[in-house]
Amino acid sequence: MKLWAGRFKKEVDSKVNDFNSSISFDSRMYAQDIRGSIAHATMLGAVGIIEQTEADAICGCLEEILGDIESGALPFDPEAEDIHMFVEAELTRRLGETGKRLHTARSRNDQVALDLRMYLLDHAGDLDDLLKELIGVLCDVAEQHKETVMPGYTHLQRAQPITFAHHLMAYAQMFLRDKERLENWRKLSSYMPLGSGALASTTYPIDRDMVRRALHFDHITVNSLDGVSDRDFCIELASDLSLIMMHLSRFSEEIILWCSWEFKFIELDDAYATGSSIMPQKKNPDITELIRGKTGRVYGDLMTLLTMMKGLPLAYNKDMQEDKEAVFDALDTAKLCLSTFIPMLKTMTVRKDNMRAAAARGFINATDCADYLVKKGMAFRDAYKITGTLVARCIDEGKTLETLELSAYRELSDLFDEDVYEAINLEKCAFDRKVPGGPAPQSVQNQIDMTRELIR
Numbered sequence: 001m002k003l004w005a006g007r008f009k010k011e012v013d014s015k016v017n018d019f020n021s022s023i024s025f026d027s028r029m030y031a032q033d034i035r036g037s038i039a040h041a042t043m044l045g046a047v048g049i050i051e052q053t054e055a056d057a058i059c060g061c062l063e064e065i066l067g068d069i070e071s072g073a074l075p076f077d078p079e080a081e082d083i084h085m086f087v088e089a090e091l092t093r094r095l096g097e098t099g100k101r102l103h104t105a106r107s108r109n110d111q112v113a114l115d116l117r118m119y120l121l122d123h124a125g126d127l128d129d130l131l132k133e134l135i136g137v138l139c140d141v142a143e144q145h146k147e148t149v150m151p152g153y154t155h156l157q158r159a160q161p162i163t164f165a166h167h168l169m170a171y172a173q174m175f176l177r178d179k180e181r182l183e184n185w186r187k188l189s190s191y192m193p194l195g196s197g198a199l200a201s202t203t204y205p206i207d208r209d210m211v212r213r214a215l216h217f218d219h220i221t222v223n224s225l226d227g228v229s230d231r232d233f234c235i236e237l238a239s240d241l242s243l244i245m246m247h248l249s250r251f252s253e254e255i256i257l258w259c260s261w262e263f264k265f266i267e268l269d270d271a272y273a274t275g276s277s278i279m280p281q282k283k284n285p286d287i288t289e290l291i292r293g294k295t296g297r298v299y300g301d302l303m304t305l306l307t308m309m310k311g312l313p314l315a316y317n318k319d320m321q322e323d324k325e326a327v328f329d330a331l332d333t334a335k336l337c338l339s340t341f342i343p344m345l346k347t348m349t350v351r352k353d354n355m356r357a358a359a360a361r362g363f364i365n366a367t368d369c370a371d372y373l374v375k376k377g378m379a380f381r382d383a384y385k386i387t388g389t390l391v392a393r394c395i396d397e398g399k400t401l402e403t404l405e406l407s408a409y410r411e412l413s414d415l416f417d418e419d420v421y422e423a424i425n426l427e428k429c430a431f432d433r434k435v436p437g438g439p440a441p442q443s444v445q446n447q448i449d450m451t452r453e454l455i456r
């Protein structure tokens with residue numbers, strides 16, 4: 001029998017019941033639902049809307065229900081409409097008449113808005129820890145590769161020499177911003193909606209601030225219509241998760257390239273790679289490919305939420321029940337990806353020699369060759385043109401700027417001297433970029449120190 005059966009002359013069709021039901025995916029909010037109900041009942045008792053003895057009985061029984069769900073003694077009823085109805089029905093089954101007083105001055109609309117906020121706020125904490133761990137691993141690996149020269153790329157063409165540490169610390173910056181975005185999200189989401197009722201609040205003299213304090217929210221929602229119909233907090237979280245995934249996906253794409261035979265900059269640990277069913281030689285970077293793939297799925301969750309909300313009139317509409325699967329999926333997926341990616345990153349082997357060898361091919365010191373002439377007084381555009389001509393000559397003769405003889409340099413400009421070879425030395429090119437934000441070992445050490453400070 002439905003709690004709302006009073007107005008109906010027939011039982012709901014069983015297919016409709018299944019279609020309508022959300023317990024299969026909202027039961028994971030049971031702890032938040034019960035904590036919210038305990039805070040609500042305590043407040044009802046404190047302000048005298050129900051008897052203190054009734055409030056005590058309700059709270060005690062809710063604690064028992066929580067314990068029984070946790071121990072497995074109370075399985076969720078798949079026939080229940082949702083977790084809110086399930087807990088309330090169980091309370092009434094155990095307590096009788098008193099249980100029926102819990103829902104005074106409350107609606108499932110403000111209840112679900114509360115539960116979902118609480119659930120997401122509770123579980124986004126793990127995300128924060130994972131991001132910190134990832135950033136920490138990036139700092140650790142970077143620390144070992146401050147002098148590991150590799151080619152930096154634009155257009156996936158070798159461009160200028162950098163270090164592997166510098167490349168890794170670029171990702172650390174992205175994940176630091178992701179972490180900060182989550183902190184901002186937490187601030188904007190810490191609004192307690194209970195008391196909004198179905199849409200128009202309530203005539204009972206409830207104490208919303210007491211409930212807020214009990215549930216550790218920063219504020220109460222300011223408008224009851226907004227309190228029950230806002231799902232910005234889901235959308236914003238999905239958007240923050242999409243950015244995390246986008247960063248992980250770019251990184252994954254690079255790792256996929258780096259462990260190909262074409263690059264061989266890194267080797268994944270055997271525990272974090274997979275083989276082929278037919279090709280005995282294969283070692284595939286499946287984890288990173290899956291992360292790249294799952295990024296699309298999290299974007300999909302974000303689109304689901306945005307599209308679901310875009311045409312909804314105020315206030316609550318049942319469409320909004322679709323919020324949970326999308327935001328839970330985005331959260332679960334991002335956590336799963338982070339927790340798999342971190343140990344993979346930690347255990348990979350860096351092939352310094354291959355990075356150095358790649359840096360030696362592709363004329364990535366050409367800018368430094370031009371800068372050499374500029375430092376001797378030539379205008380940059382002229383220096384640029386001369387260096388381009390030198391590169392073309394090297395390509396024709398199968399040489400590099402390092403192996404091209406000084407006489408060839410001097411044919412184009414007598415500003416060239418023996419010291420040009422030092423100026424185009426790859427290590428020097430990378431290590432002389434000492435400005436803040438540059439790849440020089442000391443600059444990267446500063447990045448690492450600043451970053452470590454932020455994740456302490």
Ligand code: ARG
Pocket residue numbers: 022026081082108109112316318320321
């Ligand atoms: N299961 C519902 C949801 O997730 C709870 C709110 C139901 N409210 C209602 N008026 N039918 O949105």
